[in-house]
Amino acid sequence: KNILVIPGDGIGPEVTTWGKAVLEKIAEKFGHEFTYGEALMGHAGIEATGNPLPDETLAKAKASDAILFGAIGHIKYDNDPSAKVRPEQGLLKIRKELGLYANLRPIMLFDELLDASSLKPEVLRGTDILFFRELTGDVYFGEKKRSEDRNTASDLMIYHRYEVERIARKAYEAARVRSKRLCSVDKANVLEASRLWREVVQELAPQYPDVETEHMFIDNAAMQLVKNPKKFDVVLTANLFGDILTDEASQIAGSMGMLASASVGDGTGFFEPIHGSAHDIAGQDKANPLASILSVALMLEISFGLKEEAKQVTAAIDKVLKDGYRTGDIADANTDKTKILGTKAMG
Amino acid sequence: KNILVIPGDGIGPEVTTWGKAVLEKIAEKFGHEFTYGEALMGHAGIEATGNPLPDETLAKAKASDAILFGAIGHIKYDNDPSAKVRPEQGLLKIRKELGLYANLRPIMLFDELLDASSLKPEVLRGTDILFFRELTGDVYFGEKKRSEDRNTASDLMIYHRYEVERIARKAYEAARVRSKRLCSVDKANVLEASRLWREVVQELAPQYPDVETEHMFIDNAAMQLVKNPKKFDVVLTANLFGDILTDEASQIAGSMGMLASASVGDGTGFFEPIHGSAHDIAGQDKANPLASILSVALMLEISFGLKEEAKQVTAAIDKVLKDGYRTGDIADANTDKTKILGTKAMG
Numbered sequence: 001k002n003i004l005v006i007p008g009d010g011i012g013p014e015v016t017t018w019g020k021a022v023l024e025k026i027a028e029k030f031g032h033e034f035t036y037g038e039a040l041m042g043h044a045g046i047e048a049t050g051n052p053l054p055d056e057t058l059a060k061a062k063a064s065d066a067i068l069f070g071a072i073g074h075i076k077y078d079n080d081p082s083a084k085v086r087p088e089q090g091l092l093k094i095r096k097e098l099g100l101y102a103n104l105r106p107i108m109l110f111d112e113l114l115d116a117s118s119l120k121p122e123v124l125r126g127t128d129i130l131f132f133r134e135l136t137g138d139v140y141f142g143e144k145k146r147s148e149d150r151n152t153a154s155d156l157m158i159y160h161r162y163e164v165e166r167i168a169r170k171a172y173e174a175a176r177v178r179s180k181r182l183c184s185v186d187k188a189n190v191l192e193a194s195r196l197w198r199e200v201v202q203e204l205a206p207q208y209p210d211v212e213t214e215h216m217f218i219d220n221a222a223m224q225l226v227k228n229p230k231k232f233d234v235v236l237t238a239n240l241f242g243d244i245l246t247d248e249a250s251q252i253a254g255s256m257g258m259l260a261s262a263s264v265g266d267g268t269g270f271f272e273p274i275h276g277s278a279h280d281i282a283g284q285d286k287a288n289p290l291a292s293i294l295s296v297a298l299m300l301e302i303s304f305g306l307k308e309e310a311k312q313v314t315a316a317i318d319k320v321l322k323d324g325y326r327t328g329d330i331a332d333a334n335t336d337k338t339k340i341l342g343t344k345a346m347g
Numbered sequence: 348k349n350i351l352v353i354p355g356d357g358i359g360p361e362v363t364t365w366g367k368a369v370l371e372k373i374a375e376k377f378g379h380e381f382t383y384g385e386a387l388m389g390h391a392g393i394e395a396t397g398n399p400l401p402d403e404t405l406a407k408a409k410a411s412d413a414i415l416f417g418a419i420g421h422i423k424y425d426n427d428p429s430a431k432v433r434p435e436q437g438l439l440k441i442r443k444e445l446g447l448y449a450n451l452r453p454i455m456l457f458d459e460l461l462d463a464s465s466l467k468p469e470v471l472r473g474t475d476i477l478f479f480r481e482l483t484g485d486v487y488f489g490e491k492k493r494s495e496d497r498n499t500a501s502d503l504m505i506y507h508r509y510e511v512e513r514i515a516r517k518a519y520e521a522a523r524v525r526s527k528r529l530c531s532v533d534k535a536n537v538l539e540a541s542r543l544w545r546e547v548v549q550e551l552a553p554q555y556p557d558v559e560t561e562h563m564f565i566d567n568a569a570m571q572l573v574k575n576p577k578k579f580d581v582v583l584t585a586n587l588f589g590d591i592l593t594d595e596a597s598q599i600a601g602s603m604g605m606l607a608s609a610s611v612g613d614g615t616g617f618f619e620p621i622h623g624s625a626h627d628i629a630g631q632d633k634a635n636p637l638a639s640i641l642s643v644a645l646m647l648e649i650s651f652g653l654k655e656e657a658k659q660v661t662a663a664i665d666k667v668l669k670d671g672y673r674t675g676d677i678a679d680a681n682t683d684k685t686k687i688l689g690t691k692a693m694g
């Protein structure tokens with residue numbers, strides 16, 4: 001298997017280093033042969049070539065069997081709303097070009113981290129959610145306009161039936177082999193795109209009679225996720241709502257530093273932490289590499305069908321946490337100070 | 348003062364009954380003269396006239412000094428994405444017609460309810476947030492389209508400079524007399540409308556040098572709100588993001604049943620709980636009337652400048668809670684069963 005590593009920006013390079021190290025260890029232990037490429041994207045791509053997604057990166061991506069990505073973004077662009085070239089364009093473009101329309105974000109809860117969350121342990125215990133976020137449509141990719149006098153700006157929130165259907169099917173299939181509950185989140189009381197979304201899900205539902213379908217408005221879902229996260233199992237939602245809900249849900253897992261995601265669709269799978277580039281701690285050996293390592297577990301399972309290997313990665317993380325080791329972001333008041341580790345030691 | 352009561356749908360009539368009763372009590376106690384009108388909106392409007400915002404309601408609204416509103420929506424329409432006439436259209440239209448561009452949602456924390464939240468008390472204690480949600484623009488009001496074959500649907504997310512500026516000024520002015528911190532929430536790394544939003548806020552910031560301005564992406568804000576709500580003071584955001592964030596934030600206050608909102612702008616002020624119509628408990632004497640009563644406190648203060656009166660309403664709620672009385676939604680494991688009240692008794 002040929003794996004492309006795209007470290008990206010900020011803490012991306014630090015965390016992917018350890019994701020890759022875990023891949024090497026798994027290959028050694030199980031006798032697999034993994035080869036690695038590396039490529040630039042985001043701010044790193046702009047600095048080197050002027051392009052947030054250099055042609056060479058895209059070509060390499062298409063030719064690889066799976067992609068391990070770090071993080072994207074730079075504060076410089078965040079504060080310059082008029083910048084024409086932006087790091088994030090690289091990520092959006094690669095999602096589109098590779099047809100990565102389904103972004104899977106499992107909210108995993110390590111028992112040892114129950115106390116690291118701002119939510120009460122009794123509210124959290126037993127939570128196990130799998131988000132299906134649509135990733136190549138919505139207001140992310142609809143036409144963007146700025147009036148000539150620059151006083152009016154717009155983005156088109158748009159969905160086509162086939163886009164909703166293909167991600168909904170993936171979510172239903174996952175629900176079938178999980179607890180057979182699917183919650184579709186939209187804002188159908190206000191948005192036409194959401195009304196199409198709901199129509200399509202309603203049409204598909206009878207084809208999955210073993211799955212119980214619920215529809216929920218995004219505002220209510222954002223509330224219920226804090227109030228009673230256990231009520232969710234498979235959550236299906238659009239690109240923008242999925243972006244917001246999954247970041248919110250990261251607090252269930254104690255920290256963004258613990259959440260991995262898999263983007264799949266027509267071709268090569270793309271695996272990345274859901275955290276951002278975190279420039280404020282970049283290069284300081286502070287970032288939590290576990291989300292990158294969990295992304296590797298997802299890659300092993302989803303792209304390569306290596307279930308046992310994936311399980312061993314997760315088990316290793318579980319053991320490290322049981323032994324009391326923490327990075328700063330998941331340490332709590334009870335953590336033994338000597339067991340608070342940097343990126344390298346945790347990796 | 349002439350107050351229009353619009354009970355609306357579901358639990359709306361039950362809760363506004365008690366909001367109005369509190370207004371009557373205040374008038375009596377302080378020697379004010381309040382007169383009341385009543386009008387239909389939402390599903391109630393559709394049933395009676397075919398129109399979710401009957402002309403008569405709009406005329407009465409424009410002629411009144413303040414409006415007390417209940418709730419809107421009906422499950423019948425939620426599950427029928429192709430319905431042409433919908434209750435919510437009434438609420439959206441009245442917001443637009445009255446020029447209610449600023450929706451103020453204070454997240455108040457009653458000490459007694461610290462344990463009713465799913466968040467840890469130590470995370471919550473000291474939280475005091477005032478949301479400024481833009482209310483007459485964004486993807487709510489941009490053009491909606493459905494292709495002839497019905498397979499493509501879209502909504503235009505659009506903002507004009509003046510729309511951002513007028514709400515931003517209101518938020519800055521509030522920040523000045525609070526803790527002098529303003530957090531503007533957008534998705535400027537992806538959306539053009541957000542880039543305009545950020546530009547306008549950046550331009551205004553130097554005019555409020557005493558206020559510290561921060562910009563945050565919506566996904567991050569949804570996360571931080573759970574992780575560390577205390578870090579927020581005045582939060583300024585667009586219509587859709589505000590809808591999501593404020594519902595999420597309701598869990599800070601223990602329940603949606605505790606949150607009131609004020610919509611203000613060019614004319615008559617509009618006061619309503621942030622909760623919905625909750626048809627599942629409508630007519631069962633279960634709804635929490637405190638959000639409607641807190642809406643009355645906002646009306647007294649904001650529309651009529653009656654600060655002392657507003658304070659006494661809030662103090663009365665505080666006392667009731669201190670005495671241990673709760674509606675079901677804010678009861679916790681420690682609540683004395685005999686002190687769990689219905690809507691009437693709490694009112």
Ligand SMILES: CC(C)[C@H](C(=O)O)[C@@H](O)C(=O)O
Pocket residue numbers: 072073088091243274536537566
């Ligand atoms: C960096 C940004 C464009 C991206 C998104 O909004 O999709 C990120 O927040 C994510 O969730 O992957």
Ligand SMILES: CC(C)[C@H](C(=O)O)[C@@H](O)C(=O)O
Pocket residue numbers: 189190219419420435438590621
């Ligand atoms: C009922 C609905 C149209 C409304 C909105 O989305 O604005 C509600 O959720 C609110 O927050 O007032």
